[in-house]
Amino acid sequence: MMMKAFSRKIWQWGVAPLLAVSVSVTAYAQDVIRIGEINSYKTIPAFLEPYKKGIDLAVEQINQAGGLNGKKVEVLIRDDAGNQGNAIREAQQLLTRDRVDVLTGSFLSNIGLALADFAKQKKVFFLAGEPLTDKIVWENGNRYTYRLRDSTYMKVAMLIPEAVKMNKKRWALVYPNYEYGQSAIESFKKLLKAQQPDVEFVAEQAVTLNKIDAGNVVQALADAKPDALFNVLFSTDLTKFVRAGKTRQFFDNLPVVSLLTGEPEYLDxxxxxxxxxWFVTGYPWYAIDTPEHNAFLKAYQDKFNDYPRAGSIVGYAMIMSLAEGIKAAGSTDTEALIKAFKGLKVPTPFGEIEYRDIDNQSTMGAYVGRLDVRDGKGIMTDIRYVDGKDVQPSDAEVKKLRPAE
Structure with a gap:
């Protein structure tokens, strides 16, 4: 009952005028809950600047609603510069010097995995917000690590029905050559082949993140004469790839399914x-008409005089998840939080999500739809929301993948 009342209060604040608040880095205080957040702000600014705004809005709403267990909330933000070693050093300092109560954040999948292992070694609670790799909750999963965002498996599963409808035999693949991209490609091959056994993967281009040689990549894919394309690129790599492909008319009459491309930070x-x-996953903020999203959108636009991006949703829902978990646990004790997050339900701008007991993965979903251009801007059309609980493997499969604890 207390959780529900708290949730209602938060949403009421979401549609009320908001006072200014900052993400604090003040000295340790007994009457403050301190959240340590680590991310690749300099490496992926398009996503992480709006993400930081989402964090800021959530902290403001929580503190205006009375804080958590009688304490105010502060978030201490650290930049890992896209490097695993830096991320671990920052995590260590947050725990020992800054004395944070919990850890959260990370964007890149390889860094998320490193922080998950750190949390296991240090026995500290860690909520991974953005990293999409399946390993963080399956093969490398541990009891100290939960993950908010839908995984590569889940996102790929959202696209598979459309890929099957295309009924194309010869597929080309392009992806960033690190854990996220590799994981997405593995899931796509497995899930598509399960429904279309005769499918062939005729070309693969794995590119170094943010260092794509777009012309050569497009030419190599075109030389294979594919019937369809699966794209996993994002950020500046995506922009360069699309423009090189259009210049060479590679995409003419070529069906494409694509992860993340409908997110405003990459589409704009x-x-x-x-x-x-293109059939994509994304965040069409301009076309979602639900009470939860409308409340979030109004609060975000009132505070920042800007529209939200996918990162905004992740940052906001991540802090709200920690708030609900801490409220339910009655403290920031690690064991109490682990117990509280099992089956924890959290209101978000996408509706209520749940943290699964079986693998510590939330049921947050995403929107799918087709790309179009309106008034010179890229948009998603024919959108629909895919609930994360509907794109999971069976419990039996998850149990085989996740190590016993």
């Missing part, structure tokens, strides 16, 4: 170059 830079017809 394309503008009129947005490839029409």
């Amino acid at each position: 830079p394309l503008g009129e170059d947005t490839p029409k017809g």
Whole structure:
């Protein structure tokens, strides 16, 4: 009952005028709950600047609603510069010098895995917000680590029905060559082949993150003469790839399914170059009409005079998840939080999500739809929300993948 009342109070604040608040880095205080957040702000600014705004909004709403267990909330933010070693050093300092109560954050999958292992070794609670790798809750999963965002497996599963409808035999693949991209490709091959056994993967291009040689990549894919394309690129790599492909007319009459491309932080830079017809996952903030999202959208626009991106949703829902967990646990004790997060239900701008007992994965989903151009801007059309609980493997499969604890 207390959790529900707290949730209602938070949403009421979401539609009320908001006072200014900052993400604090003040000295340790007994009457404050301190959350240590680590991320690749300099490496992925398009996503993480809006993400930081989402954090800021959540902290403001929580503190205006009375805080957590009588304490105010502060978030101490650290930049890992896209490096695993830096991330671990920052995590260590947050625990020993800054004396934070919990850890959260991370974007890149390889860094998320490193922080998950650190949490296991130090026996500290860690909520991974963005890293999409399946390993963080399956093969490398541990009792101290929970994950908010839908995984690569889940996102790929959202696209598979459309890929099967295309009924194309020869597929080309392009992806960033690190854990996220590798994991997405593995899931796509497995899930598509299960429904279309005769499918062939005729070309693969794995590119170094943020260092794509777009012309050569497009040419190599075109030389294979594929019938369809699965794209996992994002950020500046995506923009360069799309423009090189359009210049070479590679995408003409080529069906494409694509992860993340409908997210505003990656779609907006394309503008009129947005490839029409691609089937994508994304965040069409301008087309979602639900009470939960409308409340979030109004609060976000009132505070920042800007529209939210996918990162905004993740940052906001991550802090709200920690708030609900701490409220339910009655403290920031690690064991109490682990217990509280088992089956924890959290209101978010996408509706209520639940942290699964079986693998510590939330049921947050995503929107799918087709790309189009309107008034010189890329948009998603024909959208629908796919609930994360509907794109999971069976419990039996998860039990085989996740180590016993």
